[in-house]
Amino acid sequence: MTRLNGPAVPIVCALAILILPFSGLMPDYWITLFNYIGISSLVAIGLVLLTGVGGMTSFGQAAFVGFGAYTTGVLTVYAGVSPWLALPAALLVTMIAAALIGAITVRLSGHYLPLGTIAWGIAFFYLFGNLNWLGAHDGLPGIPPLRLGNYALINPRDYFVVVWLTVVLAVIATQNLLGGRVGRAIRALRRSTRAAEAFGVNTAAAKLIVFVYAAMLAGLAGWLYAHFQRSVSPGPFGITAGTEYLLMAVLGGAGRVYGAILGAAGITFLRDQLQNWLPWLVGSTGNFETVAFGAVLVLILQTASNGLWPILFGPPPPPKPPAPRGHQHLPDRPLPAAGTPLLQARKVRKTFGGLVAVNDVSFVVDSGRIIGLIGPNGAGKSTTFNLITGVLPLSAGEIAFEGHAMQAQTPQRAAALGLGRTFQHVEIVADMSVIENVALGAHLRGSAGLLRSILDLDRSEEALLFANAQRQLDRVGLADVAFKPAGTLALGQLRLVEVARALCLNPSLLLLDEPAAGLRVGEKKALARLLREVRAEGVSVLLVEHDMDFVMSLADRLVVLDFGTRIAEGVPEEIRKDPVVLEAYLGGVS
Amino acid sequence: MDATIFLFLLQDGIINGSVYALVAIATVLVFAVTRVILVPQGEFVAFTALTIAALENGRMPSTPWLLLALGGLAAASELIRHFNEMTSRRVIRIVLFDLALPIALLLATRMLAPMKLGQVANILLAIALITPMGPMLYRIAFEPLAHSSVLVLLMAAFGVHFSLMGLGLLFFGPEGTGTAPLSSQSFALGDLVVTGQSIAVLIVTALLLMLFALFFGRTLLGKALRACSSNRIGARLVGIPTSAAGQIAFALAALLGAISGVLVGPLMTVFYDSGFLIGLKAFVAAILGGLGSYPLTVLAALGVGFAEALFSFWASNFKEVLVFTLIIPVLAWRSLVAPHAEETE
Numbered sequence: 001m002t003r004l005n006g007p008a009v010p011i012v013c014a015l016a017i018l019i020l021p022f023s024g025l026m027p028d029y030w031i032t033l034f035n036y037i038g039i040s041s042l043v044a045i046g047l048v049l050l051t052g053v054g055g056m057t058s059f060g061q062a063a064f065v066g067f068g069a070y071t072t073g074v075l076t077v078y079a080g081v082s083p084w085l086a087l088p089a090a091l092l093v094t095m096i097a098a099a100l101i102g103a104i105t106v107r108l109s110g111h112y113l114p115l116g117t118i119a120w121g122i123a124f125f126y127l128f129g130n131l132n133w134l135g136a137h138d139g140l141p142g143i144p145p146l147r148l149g150n151y152a153l154i155n156p157r158d159y160f161v162v163v164w165l166t167v168v169l170a171v172i173a174t175q176n177l178l179g180g181r182v183g184r185a186i187r188a189l190r191r192s193t194r195a196a197e198a199f200g201v202n203t204a205a206a207k208l209i210v211f212v213y214a215a216m217l218a219g220l221a222g223w224l225y226a227h228f229q230r231s232v233s234p235g236p237f238g239i240t241a242g243t244e245y246l247l248m249a250v251l252g253g254a255g256r257v258y259g260a261i262l263g264a265a266g267i268t269f270l271r272d273q274l275q276n277w278l279p280w281l282v283g284s285t286g287n288f289e290t291v292a293f294g295a296v297l298v299l300i301l302q303t304a305s306n307g308l309w310p311i312l313f314g315p316p317p318p319p320k321p322p323a324p325r326g327h328q329h330l331p332d333r334p335l336p337a338a339g340t341p342l343l344q345a346r347k348v349r350k351t352f353g354g355l356v357a358v359n360d361v362s363f364v365v366d367s368g369r370i371i372g373l374i375g376p377n378g379a380g381k382s383t384t385f386n387l388i389t390g391v392l393p394l395s396a397g398e399i400a401f402e403g404h405a406m407q408a409q410t411p412q413r414a415a416a417l418g419l420g421r422t423f424q425h426v427e428i429v430a431d432m433s434v435i436e437n438v439a440l441g442a443h444l445r446g447s448a449g450l451l452r453s454i455l456d457l458d459r460s461e462e463a464l465l466f467a468n469a470q471r472q473l474d475r476v477g478l479a480d481v482a483f484k485p486a487g488t489l490a491l492g493q494l495r496l497v498e499v500a501r502a503l504c505l506n507p508s509l510l511l512l513d514e515p516a517a518g519l520r521v522g523e524k525k526a527l528a529r530l531l532r533e534v535r536a537e538g539v540s541v542l543l544v545e546h547d548m549d550f551v552m553s554l555a556d557r558l559v560v561l562d563f564g565t566r567i568a569e570g571v572p573e574e575i576r577k578d579p580v581v582l583e584a585y586l587g588g589v590s
Numbered sequence: 591m592d593a594t595i596f597l598f599l600l601q602d603g604i605i606n607g608s609v610y611a612l613v614a615i616a617t618v619l620v621f622a623v624t625r626v627i628l629v630p631q632g633e634f635v636a637f638t639a640l641t642i643a644a645l646e647n648g649r650m651p652s653t654p655w656l657l658l659a660l661g662g663l664a665a666a667s668e669l670i671r672h673f674n675e676m677t678s679r680r681v682i683r684i685v686l687f688d689l690a691l692p693i694a695l696l697l698a699t700r701m702l703a704p705m706k707l708g709q710v711a712n713i714l715l716a717i718a719l720i721t722p723m724g725p726m727l728y729r730i731a732f733e734p735l736a737h738s739s740v741l742v743l744l745m746a747a748f749g750v751h752f753s754l755m756g757l758g759l760l761f762f763g764p765e766g767t768g769t770a771p772l773s774s775q776s777f778a779l780g781d782l783v784v785t786g787q788s789i790a791v792l793i794v795t796a797l798l799l800m801l802f803a804l805f806f807g808r809t810l811l812g813k814a815l816r817a818c819s820s821n822r823i824g825a826r827l828v829g830i831p832t833s834a835a836g837q838i839a840f841a842l843a844a845l846l847g848a849i850s851g852v853l854v855g856p857l858m859t860v861f862y863d864s865g866f867l868i869g870l871k872a873f874v875a876a877i878l879g880g881l882g883s884y885p886l887t888v889l890a891a892l893g894v895g896f897a898e899a900l901f902s903f904w905a906s907n908f909k910e911v912l913v914f915t916l917i918i919p920v921l922a923w924r925s926l927v928a929p930h931a932e933e934t935e
Contacts, residue, residue, distance in 0.1 A: 057741050057744075104918060107922060108921050108922065111744070116921045119874070120915070123914040123915045126908070126910040127911045130908055247745070288756060290755055291752070291753045291756030293756075294748075294752030296749075297746070297752065301746050301749070302746075305742060
């Protein structure tokens with residue numbers, strides 16, 4: 001996902017759009033076709049964001065095109081409102097509808113979500129076709145054209161300019177959105193909701209934002225469609241059209257903004273050619289294009305399910321993060337004095353049905369200390385970890401942080417309090433660059449919202465976030481791979497990326513779940529050095545680890561769990577000799 | 591609304607609901623075994639009814655040609671995909687099932703169609719023509735995608751649906767037809783007229799559901815299919831061929847679709863595209879049943895049928911809107927009670 005750097009690319013595009021239709025190079029047929037391609041591109045761009053990036057598949061996007069088209073149709077035909085004034089109204093209606101529908105839809109899990117979109121997609125199609133004031137199945141004729149002063153934009157060549165300038169704006173806005181702070185959160189939704197939540201992203205809100213944004217692009221397309229077609233009827237807003245839009249996004253390469261335009265062009269052109277050539281080839285006016293269309297869809301899925309764009313143009317180029325101006329830094333979190341109790345677990349208990357996974361465990365993490373949490377497999381270490389970070393609710397007991405009891409703990413609240421964590425099974429957004437993954441850790445340290453990102457007003461904040469991410473990558477020794485896609489790194493490196501991401505949160509407590517697993521000897525030494533350095537800065541570390549040499553050499557104190565119960569606590573030398581611990585690990589010495 | 595109207599709507603709802611139940615059971619079965627949400631399930635229903643209608647008029651239906659076309663495609667797809675691992679057994683299977691069977695059925699239909707053999711023969715022939723389409727479609731479209739996500743399979747299902755709709759128009763034409771009722775008797779029950787057709791629908795549906803329960807509860811094949819649906823990898827490890835399981839599931843789905851077509855033909859005018867709405871309503875029922883439980887699905891299908899009857903009485907224009915809106919609160923509720931993990935790719 002690159003940003004269009006500098007004004008050069010958009011200006012070239014804009015000039016081409018202004019000159020091309022009047023240059024005599026394009027016949028009428030192509031102009032009209034390209035107008036439809038542009039309008040579909042808007043919907044497909046929204047779907048790329050929703051499906052390819054956000055991981056939510058919608059078959060119902062055509063319904064939002066309908067909301068935009070019908071709103072402007074009703075306002076301009078019945079109330080005589082100017083189409084330009086109807087535009088904000090169309091966007092507003094689409095936004096409200098999308099917010100209401102989305103509030104339910106984004107909460108649907110797994111394949112219930114696409115099924116839900118099919119259901120409301122069909123329901124709205126029949127609704128449009130049965131409301132008399134929308135013209136029922138015949139639709140609304142006589143929609144006025146767009147006007148500039150007294151000049152009506154009826155000629156498809158004039159409309160070409162309107163459509164494609166809108167597409168360029170939509171691309172810029174979408175690229176800006178994806179490159180920004182909210183965009184990183186959205187891009188984490190599909191691959192790693194858990195990581196996003198652990199760094200303070202409100203995933204439900206992020207999903208709703210994408211949903212509404214995609215719907216508003218569709219509504220915008222509907223407005224353009226209505227004033228180009230000059231009439232609306234329910235046909236183009238049904239589930240077939242919705243599937244076609246989805247196909248465009250998939251064909252282009254779900255997840256790639258330019259791919260959406262490529263996909264829209266491919267599908268629109270294909271359908272048009274099939275309608276032209278098939279009757280000539282097969283000799284009857286059957287419904288061959290539907291047959292061929294379905295066949296093409298299945299073939300694409302079977303042979304190129306990642307879409308055309310990656311095949312043609314390769315993987316996305318790395319981002320170019322802005323350089324910070326001057327010597328500004330993000331403000332650091334004040335850390336408590338070393339030795340004061342930071343995290344206190346009192347009689348923490350977790351039961352799953354009849355199984356007691358964590359049985360009244362108590363321990364204290366003092367500020368500026370490294371505490372090791374060890375125990376054989378199934379001892380309840382990871383569960384304890386999940387209780388502290390708010391992934392699981394407590395069954396009983398209390399966890400206090402900086403003296404305050406944490407009630408109704410969620411991963412987001414834990415992140416806000418300064419608990420930075422890593423995961424036992426790495427949770428990395430594989431198709432995002434390493435540095436962006438790390439910058440996700442600083443989500444709560446920025447404040448830029450959707451609009452600031454879209455309008456590109458978030459540059460100075462982004463510069464600070466990326467400078468911080470770069471510094472953490474330097475610390476874990478991964479500076480040279482910062483701009484590689486995270487998916488290309490080895491497991492050991494990914495663990496270090498997770499450590500860098502947790503450090504990016506500027507935590508007062510660092511929770512590391514088996515950070516040394518999969519690391520080579522040199523990497524382990526470097527990690528140990530880093531953790532000592534972090535401790536010297538006053539950050540506390542809670543370490544779950546199986547590598548005994550690693551944890552013994554590093555930890556100030558150890559807490560040993562077995563079958564969910566704390567069996568020992570103390571400095572590493574005592575634990576080494578503790579008969580109970582030895583029995584737990586090695587079995588009875590009888 | 592008085593009691594008579596209510597009873598009438600109830601009867602209407604139960605009959606439609608029974609048909610939806612059969613189609614919905616097929617949808618659940620296919621989803622459980624292959625994770626495909628079979629959007630084109632309704633096409634089996636419509637094509638069967640249209641085939642019977644043609645046979646009743648002594649005309650040659652286009653169905654055998656469609657079957658031959660699908661057989662050719664299935665053979666071609668398998669030849670291309672497994673070109674390097676062609677065993678003689680495989681070739682024989684392809685020739686027998688994809689080419690010889692459709693050609694034999696084509697010849698048989700040509701011979702039998704003008705003879706107007708009567709209802710039972712027509713129905714059996716139509717079912718024989720439709721059922722092999724299930725496994726063929728599975729091999730053409732879905733088997734190569736067997737390891738993809740539910741979403742990719744769902745889109746492929748839409749692709750198959752589009753193609754079949756187009757082929758339906760091509761082979762059957764735009765005219766709608768009905769078929770002769772299974773029984774022309776009727777009797778009065780108080781104010782309510784009960785037709786033999788509705789009794790037939792109920793009996794056939796109940797019988798099939800019982801057979802289904804027996805098949806899955808008692809037979810080895812049924813148990814193997816259940817194993818595939820609960821854990822595909824585990825089923826493979828104990829030696830159940832998942833591809834064969836997928837084909838069987840699709841064959842059963844096509845069979846159930848065909849039988850639903852037999853039942854639905856006399857109830858309504860069937861067009862080449864009528865199957866889509868029937869399939870979708872069955873699909874609503876399947877989701878209401880959680881895409882898993884057969885008894886719940888049957889109950890939900892009856893509910894959908896009854897709701898549809900009520901809606902068409904109160905607000906017939908908005909019947910479809912209301913039926914499909916019904917699904918959304920249920921999906922929300924199911925997401926809350928049975929949240930499933932993120933799908934990994």
